[in-house]
Amino acid sequence: MTRSLSLLALGLLGGLSAGAAQADDLVARGAYLATAGDCAACHTADGGPAFAGGKAIATPIGAIIASNITPSTSAGIGGWSEAEFARALRRGVSRDGHNLYPAMPYTAYAGLTDADVKALYAYFEKGVQPVDDPAPATHLPFPFSVRASMKIWNLLFLKTATFAPDPAQSEAWNRGAYLAQTLAHCATCHTPRNALMAEKGGEALAGASLGTWYAPNITSDSTHGIGGWSQEALEAYLSTGRSGTGSQAGGPMLEAIDKSLSKLDPKDIAALATYIRDVPARSGDAAPGQTGKVAAKDMDVALRTGAAPAGAVLYDQHCATCHGASGTGGHGLPALVGNRALQRPTADNAVMTVLEGVLPESGQAMPAFASKLDDGQVAQLVTYLQEGFGDAGVKVTPERVAQLRAGGAPSGLLKLAQVGLIAAAVVLVLLILAALLLWRRRA
Numbered sequence: 374m375t376r377s378l379s380l381l382a383l384g385l386l387g388g389l390s391a392g393a394a395q396a397d398d399l400v401a402r403g404a405y406l407a408t409a410g411d412c413a414a415c416h417t418a419d420g421g422p423a424f425a426g427g428k429a430i431a432t433p434i435g436a437i438i439a440s441n442i443t444p445s446t447s448a449g450i451g452g453w454s455e456a457e458f459a460r461a462l463r464r465g466v467s468r469d470g471h472n473l474y475p476a477m478p479y480t481a482y483a484g485l486t487d488a489d490v491k492a493l494y495a496y497f498e499k500g501v502q503p504v505d506d507p508a509p510a511t512h513l514p515f516p517f518s519v520r521a522s523m524k525i526w527n528l529l530f531l532k533t534a535t536f537a538p539d540p541a542q543s544e545a546w547n548r549g550a551y552l553a554q555t556l557a558h559c560a561t562c563h564t565p566r567n568a569l570m571a572e573k574g575g576e577a578l579a580g581a582s583l584g585t586w587y588a589p590n591i592t593s594d595s596t597h598g599i600g601g602w603s604q605e606a607l608e609a610y611l612s613t614g615r616s617g618t619g620s621q622a623g624g625p626m627l628e629a630i631d632k633s634l635s636k637l638d639p640k641d642i643a644a645l646a647t648y649i650r651d652v653p654a655r656s657g658d659a660a661p662g663q664t665g666k667v668a669a670k671d672m673d674v675a676l677r678t679g680a681a682p683a684g685a686v687l688y689d690q691h692c693a694t695c696h697g698a699s700g701t702g703g704h705g706l707p708a709l710v711g712n713r714a715l716q717r718p719t720a721d722n723a724v725m726t727v728l729e730g731v732l733p734e735s736g737q738a739m740p741a742f743a744s745k746l747d748d749g750q751v752a753q754l755v756t757y758l759q760e761g762f763g764d765a766g767v768k769v770t771p772e773r774v775a776q777l778r779a780g781g782a783p784s785g786l787l788k789l790a791q792v793g794l795i796a797a798a799v800v801l802v803l804l805i806l807a808a809l810l811l812w813r814r815r816a
């Protein structure tokens with residue numbers, strides 16, 4: 374009798390701990406998915422506690438504050454049901470029914486499977502430390518303050534279908550497609566947008582400006598995209614920011630790599646690369662011209678004879694120590710001859726690199742020159758680089774440098790907040806116009 378009781382107790386305990394282990398697994402899986410979704414990029418303020426929000430997302434019409442998504446019942450999402458959490462993540466609707474701005478990338482998360490939402494929910498309810506400080510409220514001026522305008526935008530543009538695997542493709546391809554289209558939200562940055570700021574379906578990943586940084590064409594087009602990259606080169610780029618192809622990640626891409634992609638399972642990186650390399654070729658709006666014809670050696674002579682343009686003198690003073698007098702790099706530092714940053718449809722990334730520097734979490738860094746060079750100098754320098762080492766057809770004006778400097782929020786990711794707001798403004802104006810027309814017809 375005692376024996377069978379203790380056996381029963383043992384069995385119960387075993388069952389309980391198996392249950393607990395399963396719950397732990399779910400939380401661990403959720404933590405991984407939160408990394409893949411880069412939730413911390415927006416929801417963790419610099420130096421602040423994890424996921425407590427408060428990060429102000431600067432936009433031209435005001436700041437949108439990322440919410441506290443810790444399990445605090447007073448300040449965060451503690452006590453939310455799984456259905457409420459799922460609705461916020463995939464439909465952009467908060468617990469009390471108010472609409473979120475698409476600064477929260479619910480348009481990408483909409484494709485998440487129920488199983489993944491469940492794991493994320495388990496993590497945010499059980500794996501995250503509650504923080505009881507509420508994030509400050511977002512106060513936007515009218516008409517942007519009307520969150521309901523997002524309902525119309527959602528009706529027009531939000532695709533609500535869960536990701537559906539393509540049975541004709543491999544398991545790796547489908548895993549890559551799922552990650553790219555949902556959690557890793559590559560299209561949020563790399564796909565051009567229409568006048569209402571929704572992604573253009575027919576031009577997936579063909580390249581788009583984020584206001585400051587330009588997210589280049591990453592379709593399989595061999596001239597404008599990354600069609601020439603091997604599987605290994607793309608895997609290396611996605612996990613380290615370096616590729617051996619003349620591309621190195623800076624700005625928002627480096628941030629996505631440092632905080633999210635570099636922490637993913639190599640199998641998931643391989644899957645992402647498999648899928649991305651298969652994205653149909655599109656030329657986008659870009660037509661890189663001819664690579665600069667000015668031979669690097671001529672520049673040396675020009676410098677010695679004092680016939681060098683102002684840009685060359687600046688290059689020699691500030692850049693040559695690392696990138697080489699002839700732009701050929703070395704000692705692990707990138708060459709500028711043939712550098713992809715100088716073969717884009719815009720020189721914005723070269724300017725942003727000079728202003729902000731490149732500061733990876735590991736490896737060699739490039740210092741920021743924002744305080745050392747004025748707008749005119751940066752324009753001269755980058756135009757010289759374009760002519761000497763890149764696409765000579767692309768020029769930079771001091772006015773553009775001033776603009777980039779002013780809009781140069783530290784994170785291009787955060788600049789995406791504008792997307793929803795501009796859309797909201799346009800929709801509101803359309804609505805007001807429609808209402809006026811109706812009213813005049815009736816009157």
Ligand code: HEC
Nearest residue numbers: 410411412415438439440442461467468473474476477478
């Ligand atoms: C690009 C920035 C960004 C990323 C990445 C991001 N969020 Fe958000 N999220 C926001 C912003 C901004 C808000 C508030 C939007 C508003 O007030 O309209 C928000 C709101 C939310 C809300 C609603 C909170 C509430 O109280 O209404 C939840 C839940 C949420 N995010 C969860 C997540 C999760 C989980 C992830 C990762 C899978 C994630 N977010 C990734 C920016 C982001």
Ligand code: HEC
Nearest residue numbers: 557558559562586587588620621622623625626713722786
């Ligand atoms: C927050 C915005 C953002 C997100 C999200 C993002 N990218 Fe990028 N990506 C950029 C920017 C900006 C650059 C240009 C970086 C530079 O020139 O230093 C870039 C560059 C790249 C490049 C280099 C292309 C070239 O020709 O040099 C590849 C490849 C790439 N991204 C792939 C991806 C993939 C795959 C994803 C999703 C897993 C992704 N990116 C998500 C903004 C983003």
Ligand code: HEC
Nearest residue numbers: 615621622623691692695707714723726731737738739742
């Ligand atoms: C202290 C060394 C150093 C100096 C000085 C320096 N750089 Fe860099 N540069 C780097 C490093 C490191 C990288 C990033 C390499 C990597 O991530 O592989 C880089 C990258 C770049 C890129 C490519 C960025 C991208 O995102 O694609 C450009 C363009 C560039 N530098 C231009 C310049 C110019 C112009 C100057 C002078 C104003 C300069 N660099 C000065 C070290 C330096």
